Amino acid sequence: xxxxxxxxxxxxxxxxxxxxxxxxxxxxxxxxxxxxxxxxxxxxxxxxxxxxxxxxxxxxxxxxxxxxxxxxxxxxxxxxxxxxxxxxxxxxxxxxxxxxxxxxxxxxxxxxxxxxxxxxxxxxxxx
Amino acid sequence: xxxxxxxxxxxxxxxxxxxxxxxxxxxxxxxxxxxxxxxxxxxxxxxxxxxxxxxxxxxxxxxxxxxxxxxxxxxxxxxxxxxxxxxxxxxxxxxxxxxxxxxxxxxxxxxxxxxxxxxxxxxxxxx
DNA sequence: TTTATATTTGCAACTTAGTTGCATTTATAT
DNA sequence: ATATAAATGCAACTAAGTTGCAAATATAAA
Numbered sequence: 001x002x003x004x005x006x007x008x009x010x011x012x013x014x015x016x017x018x019x020x021x022x023x024x025x026x027x028x029x030x031x032x033x034x035x036x037x038x039x040x041x042x043x044x045x046x047x048x049x050x051x052x053x054x055x056x057x058x059x060x061x062x063x064x065x066x067x068x069x070x071x072x073x074x075x076x077x078x079x080x081x082x083x084x085x086x087x088x089x090x091x092x093x094x095x096x097x098x099x100x101x102x103x104x105x106x107x108x109x110x111x112x113x114x115x116x117x118x119x120x121x122x123x124x125x126x127x
Numbered sequence: 128x129x130x131x132x133x134x135x136x137x138x139x140x141x142x143x144x145x146x147x148x149x150x151x152x153x154x155x156x157x158x159x160x161x162x163x164x165x166x167x168x169x170x171x172x173x174x175x176x177x178x179x180x181x182x183x184x185x186x187x188x189x190x191x192x193x194x195x196x197x198x199x200x201x202x203x204x205x206x207x208x209x210x211x212x213x214x215x216x217x218x219x220x221x222x223x224x225x226x227x228x229x230x231x232x233x234x235x236x237x238x239x240x241x242x243x244x245x246x247x248x249x250x251x252x253x254x
Numbered sequence: 255t256t257t258a259t260a261t262t263t264g265c266a267a268c269t270t271a272g273t274t275g276c277a278t279t280t281a282t283a284t
Numbered sequence: 285a286t287a288t289a290a291a292t293g294c295a296a297c298t299a300a301g302t303t304g305c306a307a308a309t310a311t312a313a314a
Contacts, residue, residue: 004282004291005280005281005290007280007292009292027270027271030272039271039272040272040274040292040293041292041293043271044273044291059186059188061186063186063192063301064190064270065190083229085235087235098230100227100228101227102242102244103226103227105225105244107248108214108252109246110245110246111246111247112246113244113245114188114243115227115229115241115242116240117232117235117237118239118240119235119237119239120236120238121234122234122235125234125236131260131261131262131310132260132261133310134310136262153300153301154299154300157300157301165263165264165265166264167263167302167303168263168264170300170301170302172262190271191299191300191301192300
């Protein structure tokens with residue numbers, strides 16, 4: 001069950017994702033907003049925004065949950081099968097629009113894939 | 128720093144990975160061996176076996192750590208950049224030997240990739 | 255074979271990320 | 285204006301994994 005009411009917390013979270021295609025970890029959002037909202041609320045609103053197809057989530061390298069704005073997702077269908085890129089130097093993750101072809105695997109039916117590409121981002125390479 | 132002594136715990140853990148290319152989650156190993164070894168020991172030995180290139184680890188879907196036997200890894204170089212397949216029905220994960228080509232991304236230097244392919248395995252499809 | 259010593263182990267306590275139950279508050283339709 | 289379902293805050297909890305330290309043990313040296 002997604003968002004039903006337009007509350008302050010929903011606005012605040014959407015605002016965090018307003019600009020940029022960067023992903024933000026759940027725990028980062030909890031910390032950023034902890035003066036205004038309880039962490040339970042943050043986790044719950046993130047959950048609902050994902051249900052609604054507004055955000056999508058995925059697991060980062062250290063077992064923590066990240067969220068990013070959906071592009072072309074709807075309540076009924078999440079098309080966020082794009083890879084994510086994590087800079088091993090600064091830790092930032094963003095969505096990348098490249099297509100990665102997953103080959104068929106004998107005797108398996110593939111329905112989804114989680115691809116985390118790791119390396120160094122532009123800012124960190126030049127340092 | 129990898130394994131230095133051949134202790135009972137090392138033997139027990141290696142034994143768990145003896146047959147099959149299946150991955151086993153750290154927490155599963157902790158539970159399987161909890162009558163014989165402390166969980167701290169299990170986590171530490173897994174760590175060392177990874178250092179030695181005997182096992183490799185990766186993150187599963189729910190933020191938990193999985194281990195599998197390395198194939199062609201050494202202490203100095205882990206070549207375990209192969210994808211893993213997780214059955215969404217039974218939860219089992221194994222290493223798959225397919226090659227997935229990660230395209231170059233502008234302004235990023237790619238050093239590694241974590242690919243988790245999800246779907247249904249043979250056993251679960253036929254049910 | 256004994257001894258010295260560094261490695262390994264167990265234990266308890268801790269950490270981090272996230273979840274749950276429940277009472278209170280609040281947005282929205284009537 | 286009010287009823288009511290949804291949203292929130294709080295505290296307590298869970299699950300996976302980590303840390304510090306004292307005790308035990310594998311291995312090399314004598």
